[in-house]
Amino acid sequence: MESDAPRAAAAPPAEVALEPFQQSAALSLGVELELQLVNTHDYDLAPYSEEMLRLMSRYELPGAVVPEMTSSMIEISTGVCTSADQVLAELSLIRDALVKSADRLNIAIVGGGTHPFQQWHERRIYDKPRFRELSELYGYLSKQFTIFGQHVHVGCPDPDAALLMLHRMSRYIPHFIALSASSPFVQGQDTQFDSARLNSVFAFPMSGRAPFTLSWTEFGHWFARTTRTGVVRSMKDFYWDIRPKPEYGTIEIRVFDTPLTVSRAAALAGFVQSLASWFLNEQPFMPQEDDYMVYTYNRFQACRFGLEAVYVDPVTGLHMPLREHIMMTLRQIGDHARQLGASYGVQLLAEDAEAGTNDARWLREKHQRERLLAEVVRQGAGKFRGPV
Numbered sequence: 001m002e003s004d005a006p007r008a009a010a011a012p013p014a015e016v017a018l019e020p021f022q023q024s025a026a027l028s029l030g031v032e033l034e035l036q037l038v039n040t041h042d043y044d045l046a047p048y049s050e051e052m053l054r055l056m057s058r059y060e061l062p063g064a065v066v067p068e069m070t071s072s073m074i075e076i077s078t079g080v081c082t083s084a085d086q087v088l089a090e091l092s093l094i095r096d097a098l099v100k101s102a103d104r105l106n107i108a109i110v111g112g113g114t115h116p117f118q119q120w121h122e123r124r125i126y127d128k129p130r131f132r133e134l135s136e137l138y139g140y141l142s143k144q145f146t147i148f149g150q151h152v153h154v155g156c157p158d159p160d161a162a163l164l165m166l167h168r169m170s171r172y173i174p175h176f177i178a179l180s181a182s183s184p185f186v187q188g189q190d191t192q193f194d195s196a197r198l199n200s201v202f203a204f205p206m207s208g209r210a211p212f213t214l215s216w217t218e219f220g221h222w223f224a225r226t227t228r229t230g231v232v233r234s235m236k237d238f239y240w241d242i243r244p245k246p247e248y249g250t251i252e253i254r255v256f257d258t259p260l261t262v263s264r265a266a267a268l269a270g271f272v273q274s275l276a277s278w279f280l281n282e283q284p285f286m287p288q289e290d291d292y293m294v295y296t297y298n299r300f301q302a303c304r305f306g307l308e309a310v311y312v313d314p315v316t317g318l319h320m321p322l323r324e325h326i327m328m329t330l331r332q333i334g335d336h337a338r339q340l341g342a343s344y345g346v347q348l349l350a351e352d353a354e355a356g357t358n359d360a361r362w363l364r365e366k367h368q369r370e371r372l373l374a375e376v377v378r379q380g381a382g383k384f385r386g387p388v
Contacts, residue, residue, distance in 0.1 A: 016227035016234070018220040021159035024249030025080075027276055027340070028155035031087050031269050032077040033258050034068055034148040035098070035384075036110040043377035045072035045118045045146070048107050049126060055101035062090040065098075069131050070123040070146045072115075074098075080155075084270030084342045091262040099385045108381035112359065113148050113183030113197035113257030116373040120144045120187070141204065147197040150180060150256035152269050153248055154276045159216035161280070166210060166242050166251045167287035168279050169272075170295065173241055173255055174302035174311055175326050179349055180256035180268055181306045182359035185373060194306030194360035195257050198299075206232060207239040212289040219244070241299075255299075260359045260383045267345025270337065274346060275329075277336035284332075290314065307356045326353040 039046040049071045056065045063078040076098070078090040095109075102109050123143040125135045135142040156162035181194035193199070201207050213219050226232055235243060245252045253272060259265045278284060291314040301309035302322060311322040330337075330350045337346040352358060366376045 016224065018223040018235075019246050021162065021216060021244070021246040022249040024155035025082070026155050026157040026161075026280060027082075027273055028153075028250075029081040029084070029087055029269050029273055030078055030153035030248070030250065031081070031091065031265060032075055032151040032153075033091070033111070033262075033265055034073055034075050034150075035258065036112065036115050036148055037072050037074060037102070038108050038110055038115070038377055038381065040106055040108055040378075043108070043374040043381070045115050045123070046107050047071035047124050048105055049074050051105055052098070052101055055104060056097060059097040061094050061097055063094060065094065067126045067128060067131075069126060069134070069142060071126045072118075072123060073126075073146060073148065081269075083340060084266045084273065084345050087269045088263060088266035088345075091265060095262050095384070108378075109384055110377055110380045111148070111182065111258045111260040111384050112363065112380055113181070113195060114186050115146070115148075116185035116363070116367075116376060117188040118146065120146060138204070141200075144200055144203070147183070147200050148258040149197065149254060150258050150265055150268065152253045152256065152272045153245060153250035154253075154272055155248075155250050157280070159219075159244070159246070160214065162244050162249075162251050163214050163216060163219060164287070165276060165279055166244060167212060167214065167291070168285070169242055169251065169253065169275065170209065170287065171291060171314060172275060172329065173295070174298045174309060174322055175329060176253060176255050176268070176272075177257075177299065177302035178306045178309060178322055179271070179326065179353065179358060180259055180264075181303070182257040182260055182363065184360045184364055185367070185376075188373065190364070190367075193304050194358065195303045197257050198255060198303050201239055204239045206237055208241065209292060209295060210238075210240045210243060212287075212292065214287075257359070260362065260380055261386070262384075263345075264348075264359070267342075267348050270340065270342030270345040271330075271333075271349055273340055274333040274337040274342050277340060278333045281336070285315075288314075306358055306360055307353060323353050323356065326350075 037048045076094045081087045120143045183197040294312040309322040311325045337343045
């Protein structure tokens with residue numbers, strides 16, 4: 001039993017050195033998707049991750065399938081990819097195996113950033129040391145972390161280039177949020193947010209944005225000072241919107257809701273890769289710490305209003321519809337998308353931005369018609385397993 005008595009003073013933690021930034025091919029891609037496991041009776045979340053992992057281990061697949069924080073979640077990931085087409089091919093292979101395994105268990109797989117009506121207190125923490133440790137530290141927040149995101153890794157030529165890319169990419173966080181938003185419903189209610197998932201992430205003390213430095217040496221000094229406080233012990237303890245991933249030689253963008261289809265996930269990865277190519281090859285602007293003066297406002301706007309948000313340009317202060325800035329950006333990176341073979345997905349995103357269509361809107365339209373969230377989840381499961 002835990003004691004309420006104050007803990008005895010302990011020696012201050014030692015500094016931890018930042019691990020070396022590994023080599024990776026510039027503009028390589030890796031994608032992770034957190035997915036929902038639901039039963040096929042009432043389409044609530046179901047604690048079947050252990051059984052899914054056992055069945056999935058029989059397939060020879062690219063990438064990996066691993067458990068997540070609670071036992072109604074599972075995470076899939078691609079290997080190192082060179083293009084959005086390869087991302088789509090690998091995600092489709094894993095998706096097909098997931099669907100076959102789910103059918104054997106009489107459950108279903110669903111995308112989306114939240115389950116629309118699950119009750120967080122019913123969730124079970126997956127039995128793994130790190131998840132148990134996080135549960136002890138964060139209490140009920142751990143079960144509320146039953147939310148589902150897409151993470152995109154993009155390879156960087158060196159660590160200083162990674163930090164430069166990270167802070168340039170930060171201007172486009174609202175674009176990523178609005179285009180991927182798929183979490184309007186939480187605990188049975190329409191939150192009036194397109195992406196309510198990120199409100200759960202903000203509850204964690206190490207969330208938000210990375211410190212502004214464009215030098216890996218300076219970042220290492222900052223990391224050492226932070227670990228000396230004992231608040232964090234590794235880069236895994238940071239839940240930033242974008243974080244460096246030195247063990248992969250990448251930066252990792254973490255603000256995407258999991259889309260309802262793998263094709264949209266691949267299109268978003270192609271958008272990131274095309275932006276990264278624009279940054280590396282044209283050096284279109286230098287990020288400034290002042291960019292972050294409007295960062296939280298723009299982020300909120302995108303979460304709340306999705307593609308109908310207002311975007312504040314961090315340099316000029318000009319207010320404009322986010323949809324217009326997304327379409328302008330997609331035109332700017334058009335040549336890079338064509339060279340990378342990402343044009344098809346980027347064009348689909350442009351059409352959705354122009355029409356104001358994202359997965360959050362799809363979910364709301366289904367609910368408006370069906371008036372039953374379980375039916376919305378059932379149709380979401382059908383959309384996930386459908387043709388790409």
